[in-house]
Amino acid sequence: MARIVVKIFGPKYFGLNQYDVITLVLDIRDGVSVGDVIDELEKRYPGLRRRLLRGEEIIPMHDIWVNGRSITFLQGLKTPLREGDVVQIIPPFGG
Structure with a gap:
């Protein structure tokens, strides 16, 4: 088992009933990808x-x-995760 951190920024934007950043610590198995984590979320x-x-x-x-790197420049949803990785989910920013 490996442990990763997932942060959801702007959770209210995603329809979640919370304004502050959601931070989760997940135990994952070997071979888990970003897509697998999205399915779990x-x-x-x-x-x-x-x-x-x-x-x-x-x-x-x-x-x-x-x-700190967009999965667009990695392997997309197939980007593999391992111990200590931090996954950040980011909504559009406006000003």
Whole structure:
């Protein structure tokens, strides 16, 4: 088992009943990908997946980072995770 951290920024935007950043520590098995983590989060927060993804693509202006890098520049939802990784789910920012 490995332990990762997941942070959901702007949870209210994603339809979650919370304003502050949600921080979760998850125990994962070897070979887990970002997509697997999104599936797990969907079980905890129904509707999160459809507010973040269209099929297997991130909705434009949204992003998912692993250790400070967008998964767009890694392996997308297939990006593998390992001990100590930090996954950040980020809504669009406005000003």
